[in-house]
Amino acid sequence: MHQLICTNCNELYDDETKTGRCIKCDEPLETVPVHDGQISEEFPMEKGIFNRYGSFFPFLDLDDSLSLGEGTTPLVHLGKVNDEIKGSNIYIKNEGMNPTWSFKDRGTLTGILRAKAKGIKKIGTVSTGNMAASVAAYAAKAGIQATILVKEEMAEEKIGPIGIYGPRLIKVKGNYRELYSESIRLGQENGIYFINSDAPYRVEGYKTTAFEIYEQLGSKIPDYIIIPTSAGGNFRGIEKGFRELQLSGITDRMPILIASQAKGCNPIVRAFESGSDKVEQLREYGTIAHAIENPFPPSGNQVLRLINKNRGLAVGVSEEDIIVHQRVLAKSGIFVQPASATSLAAANKLINEGTIPSDSKIVCIATASGLKFTESLKHHKIDVESCDIEDLENIMK
Ligand SMILES: *Cc1c(COP(=O)(O)O)cnc(C)c1O
Ligand SMILES: [Zn+2]
Numbered sequence: 064m065h066q067l068i069c070t071n072c073n074e075l076y077d078d079e080t081k082t083g084r085c086i087k088c089d090e091p092l093e094t095v096p097v098h099d100g101q102i103s104e105e106f107p108m109e110k111g112i113f114n115r116y117g118s119f120f121p122f123l124d125l126d127d128s129l130s131l132g133e134g135t136t137p138l139v140h141l142g143k144v145n146d147e148i149k150g151s152n153i154y155i156k157n158e159g160m161n162p163t164w165s166f167k168d169r170g171t172l173t174g175i176l177r178a179k180a181k182g183i184k185k186i187g188t189v190s191t192g193n194m195a196a197s198v199a200a201y202a203a204k205a206g207i208q209a210t211i212l213v214k215e216e217m218a219e220e221k222i223g224p225i226g227i228y229g230p231r232l233i234k235v236k237g238n239y240r241e242l243y244s245e246s247i248r249l250g251q252e253n254g255i256y257f258i259n260s261d262a263p264y265r266v267e268g269y270k271t272t273a274f275e276i277y278e279q280l281g282s283k284i285p286d287y288i289i290i291p292t293s294a295g296g297n298f299r300g301i302e303k304g305f306r307e308l309q310l311s312g313i314t315d316r317m318p319i320l321i322a323s324q325a326k327g328c329n330p331i332v333r334a335f336e337s338g339s340d341k342v343e344q345l346r347e348y349g350t351i352a353h354a355i356e357n358p359f360p361p362s363g364n365q366v367l368r369l370i371n372k373n374r375g376l377a378v379g380v381s382e383e384d385i386i387v388h389q390r391v392l393a394k395s396g397i398f399v400q401p402a403s404a405t406s407l408a409a410a411n412k413l414i415n416e417g418t419i420p421s422d423s424k425i426v427c428i429a430t431a432s433g434l435k436f437t438e439s440l441k442h443h444k445i446d447v448e449s450c451d452i453e454d455l456e457n458i459m460k
Contacts, residue, residue: 065095065121066094066095067079067092067094067263068092068093068094069085069087069088069090069092070090070091070093070299070365070368071085071088071090071364071365071368072085072087072090074086074087074088075095076092079092079263080092081247081248081251082244083247083257083259083262083263084361090365091261091263091361091365093263093266093299093303094122094263096303096306096307096310097118097119097121098310098311100116100118100308100310100311101311101313102115102116102274102278102313103116103117108134108278111127111130111132111134112133112134112135112169112274113125113130113172113173114127115274116270119270119304119307119311120267122180123176123180123267124179124180125176126179129176129179129201129204129205130172131162131163131168131172131200131201132162133161133168133169133171133172133268134161134168134271134272134275135275136156136157136158136159136160136161136275137156137157137160138155138156138157138275138276138426139154139155139157139396139397140152140154141153141154141155141395142395144394144395145394145395147388147394147411148395148407149410149414149421150411150414150421150422150425151421151422152422152424152425153407153425153426153427154285154424154425155392155395155397155426155427155429156272156276156427156429157399157429158272158403158430158431159397159399159400159430159431159432159433159434160432162200163196163200164193164431164432164434165193165194165196165430165431165432165435166269166272166428166430166431167193167194167196167198168200168201169269169271169272170262170264170266170267170296170297170300171194171198171200171201171258171265171268172201173264173265174186174258174264174265175201175202175205175258176264177258178258179205181256183254183255183256184208185207185208185210185253185255185256186198186201186207186208186209186210186255186256186257186258187209187210187211187212187246187250187255187256187257187258188209188211188212188257188259189212189213189242189243189246189257189259190211190212190213190260191213191214191217191221191353192221192225192354192435192436193354193430193431194259194260195213195230196224196225196435198230198258199211199228199229199230200228203229203230208230208231209228209231210230210233210255211225211230212235212242212246213232213233213234213235214239215234215237220438224435239357239359240344240359240361243361246259259294260296260357260361260362261294261295261296261299261361261362265296266296266299266300267300267303269297269299269300269301269304270300270303270304270307271304272301272304272428273300273301273303273304273308274304274308276288277308277313277314280426284316284317284318285318285424285426286319286419286424287319287320287321287410287419287423287424287425287426288301288318288320288321288425288426289321289322289378289407289409289410289425289426289427289428290320290323290406290428290430291323291324291354291355291405291406291428292322292323292355292366293355293356293357293360294360294361294362294363295331295360295361295363295365295366296362297428297430298320298322298366299362299365299366299369301320301428302317302320302373305317305318317373318426319373319374320369320370320373320375321370321375321376321377321413322366322370322376323377323378323379323380323405323406323409324378324379324380325350325351325352325355325356325379325380325382325385325402325405326379326380326382327349327351327352327356327382328348328349328352328355328356328357328358329345329377329379330342330343330344330345330357330358330359330360330363331360331366331367331377332377332378332379333345334363334367334377335367335376335377339367340364340368341364341367342359342360342363342364342366342367345358346358350382350385351382351385351386351401351439351442352385352400352402352404352405353401353436354400354401354402354403354430354431355402376413376418378409378412378413380405380409380412384412385401385405385408386401386404386442388404388407388411389401389433389442389443390443391404391407392404392429393433398432398433398434399429399430399431399433400430400431400433400435400439403428403429403430403431403433404429406428406429406430407427410425410427
């Protein structure tokens with residue numbers, strides 16, 4: 064049996080607890096790290112990442128029929144196409160190329176496989192956007208019911224792209240963090256497996272991002288990886304992926320991990336800068352980067368522990384910087400949503416300040432596609448010219 068371990072006090076568990084967290088210290092659990100993983104060369108990437116990296120998932124019974132083709136996303140070298148790109152060695156991992164246009168799909172697949180292994184026929188999540196769409200889509204593919212709990216004040220235009228997959232959608236009034244714990248408890252009572260933001264088997268799926276980056280860089284570890292961070296699930300998964308590569312003897316070091324947040328909602332950055340080991344709940348917050356607007360991240364303390372363990376950083380960027388870098392990325396051919404622009408914004412900030420050298424090999428995670436949140440386009444000046452067909456010849460000269 065593959066056990067779970069508390070990320071803080073190392074208490075071992077045979078299965079997920081009723082709270083989804085450690086019973087002793089209330090911190091998140093993770094599966095016991097793999098020490099003998101191998102990359103299976105007989106499965107090329109296009110045959111599915113969970114085949115190629117299967118030995119890093121000894122607790123999963125892989126069922127290809129549940130896959131929508133997640134992962135194997137491009138790693139794009141930015142090059143010096145515009146002056147706003149300060150580094151010479153910056154790569155964008157474009158997670159907008161996943162089946163529902165965000166990285167969440169990697170973790171939704173591992174979550175749904177876990178539900179299947181436990182014989183649970185319904186899945187659910189608490190989300191305001193990308194994770195809800197992802198869980199609804201994978202449930203549709205599997206032919207099972209998804210229960211999606213959203214905030215009561217959620218905008219109508221965000222409901223459609225989730226509802227189209229046919230889930231049960233429930234708007235809930237009340238505290239969002241409470242909803243997170245209530246969903247796990249009520250899910251267990253009602254036979255619904257909740258694959259929330261930092262659920263252990265969701266975090267597992269995110270390891271594959273680390274494996275791909277390592278392979279796409281020609282079996283090399285980057286110097287820095289910058290991850291837009293909200294609940295902390297993706298940060299934890301990417302760290303665990305690199306940790307397991309090292310534990311398995313495939314690599315000999317860890318990259319330095321950096322969490323990027325919007326200054327308008329930056330609970331992890333605040334704790335990091337004040338030297339605290341506990342993330343405090345924010346009472347007032349607001350940012351255009353809605354996908355990372357979590358005032359009390361459930362894996363915040365663990366992200367802090369991982370940062371402090373490995374000389375990492377947590378960096379806040381302004382609203383203006385977010386919009387500027389959304390534009391900078393678009394001018395390099397990649398259209399991301401505002402949350403996803405925080406990683407490149409943080410890279411430029413750190414290079415400008417001299418905190419990291421401009422020739423460092425930096426991977427910025429672009430977490431989701433810009434088409435998922437076109438409302439952000441109103442912050443950009445879009446130029447359009449018009450003319451009669453007779454004048455076109457003149458105008459184009
Ligand atoms: C979910 C999400 C994040 C944050 O991921 P966490 O695992 O919650 O830290 C960042 N960017 C986008 C676009 C997301 O959808
Ligand atoms: Zn514990």
